[in-house]
Amino acid sequence: MVDRAKTLDASDPLAEFRGRFTLPEGVIYLDGNSLGALPKATPAAMACVVEQEWGEGLIRSWNDAEWFEMGGRVGGKIAPLVGARPHEVMACDTVSVNLFKLISAALAMRPGRKVILSEPGNFPTDIYMIEGLERQGLATQRLAERDQIQEALDDDVALLMLTHAHYKTGDLFDMAAMTKAANDAGALVLWDLSHSTGALPVDLNGVNADFATGCGYKYLNGGPGAPAFVYVAERHHGDLAQPLTGWFGHARPFAFSDKYEAAPGIEQLQCGTSPILGLTALEVGVDLIAEIGVDRLYAKSRALSEFFLDCLGEHSLELDLVSPSESGARGSQLSVRHENAYALCQALIARGVIGDFRDPDILRLGFAPAYLRFEDMAEAARHLAEVIQSGEWQRDEFSQRAAVT
Template identity: 50%
Template sequence: MARALDAADPLGFARGRFAVPDGVYLDGNSLGMRPRAAAARVAATVEREWGEDLITSWTKHGWIDWPTALAEPLARLVGASADELAWADSTSINLTKLAVAALQSSGGRASGRRVIVTEARNFPTDLYVAQGISTLVPGVEVRHVAREALAEAMSDEVALLMLTHVDYRSGERHDVAALSAAARTVGALSLWDLSHSAGALDCRLEEWGADLAVGCGYKYLNGGPGAPAWLYVRRAHQPRLDNPLPGWMGHAAPFAFDGTYRPADGMRRWLTGTPPVIALAAVAAGLATFEGVEPGALEAKAGALTELFIAEVAARCPVLALAAPREASARGAQVSFAHPDAYAIVQALIARGVVGDFRAPDLMRFGFAPLATRFEDAVIAAEALAGVLSSGAWRDPAYAARKAVT
């Protein structure tokens, strides 16, 4: 059945765009596979553009515009317009910039709103950013709210609702449209982290009514380890939100070397330092892997892949507890199963050539990047998981020893 599904897969052609490793790789939700074109694209930037054309490449090869030029291929993947997006910095820095901007906006200052609402079990980086802002911006309060109580937590004290679309442990999705509307109803802004969504799901920031968003470039977008991140500011908000970390690349006239900061129009004002050109060359190769691919097809395949994997594991490994939503529409492109010895089981799987990952305290997490993953991979992984469990291979003391030092 899996091979028949692969033969009929409308995205099957995209797998050839990647340097696929031996075995089965189900960790694209942590680091995407390397695009085949990435090495040549980065080499051209290093050897020809930097090596031969040196500083003239800022204009000759358009380096200066890459943070906004690369918004174009990203736009359709996140359901926004290119003039609402830019590539800059890291996810954490972009979260900080947008969250502080929301708190310092005219609406936030005038109304005295100083509360950030976030989920109690949000991704740790997002929580750390919120905590850090509360120490930097006087009077800010961070409220950690249970998932089921988020809508009810919206009040006229709230300046910002700050959440991650897809939970990094279970893969459970938030209803972005409903929660963004709940924030908007009380006059608050919404800020969404799409790091575990963009490139795997049919993201629709404009349609959902999200105000602000960020995402990383190295997971499903295949931009390479440590790739720059992106940020989104709804067009209607751009005139009234200012970058709290201004730098010369966000200046209206950076090469005038004016001693007084004047923000550029549009998304360029969200740039701070010099663009990381070599890293953005890899991002360009990652975004090129989506050429000819519709976001709806990504989500459809992610749902089908995870559905097949859940069914195969349930049939072979009844001892494992599903720790992800059962309905495909409620989860991202990942599946988690719980087991007290999850870490050792994942290590035993990796030794057999099936790469997933572990999340404390007891989760085995498997990511299904729709562009590069086959249906056959889902079956092979389930078979390997069953083999590890039935053989007791995970009881090898070496796996427990590694757990103690990682």
């Protein structure tokens, strides 16, 4: 399989982009769906902001370096990656904060309805945000298995909130079908795109989505804790009223008025002062992903995962695949279930193959197509086979669960 991998790498149209990322020697990085690799252009961009714009320009850089417009500018660059228009996307805050804003806004736009519908096993922060509003008496949480979600839509549902690509399994929702079902029931829809943006094609305008948010540190390679982004369809801008009425979302922030006046459109989704250093790093990653192109990234993502499964077959490994077997039905990852998944993950990391573990028994391997090679797939499969077949994972240092995994 290594020879086949080298042939595939030689004809890979994205091969040149691997050199645009910092990747440690001897490491096969299969965790880009948790934290993307560092673009080589990021340190210089950060140094420019720190040394010149901040160091020399000081406060003048809010105007001279256009810091004030940065959230909208970066959001506008993310917009085409998710099928939106530039004025519908803002880079700001975190996914958790943006979820709170959008859930609250949806409740206000659907008076008389309090139910927020999602699925059990959704990413925890999504569920936690509903619970927080429920404790305040503002919302009611309803969870339904994914094959029963449409049946759970009724006149009490204000918002359907789902994650496009499931964080554990990679299982994809049909965004168009779910959005239509919710809208037909009079509910709004909020999509969490954290495991999609930058790796999978998304068409928010095309599916008539209402709201969306996603993080900047996975496939967008914006760095740890990078700002997230938020999307609100233009048709809702007039009715939008988010609860976190910070000064950056004011129509005239430097009027310093005692009374809050929301900025028009997507601008009001801002809250506190923009994190300029974080936005700087994020913009580098977004520019790079946009240069490569989502369609090309998606095609390679599917090819990588299919090749990896072929490699596992060559090693006669029969694993319990919990991701959909059809590459078009899953995100840019493969997840397998194993009772000793934690130990397997730790043994692989010790060999330089960095994937991750998801409690209680999931080994998750992410495929970031911007910088991974087919040779990486062949080598990772070989390491996994050797770890399992040799029983290497049974060593004490791999089986002891750490406090932070």
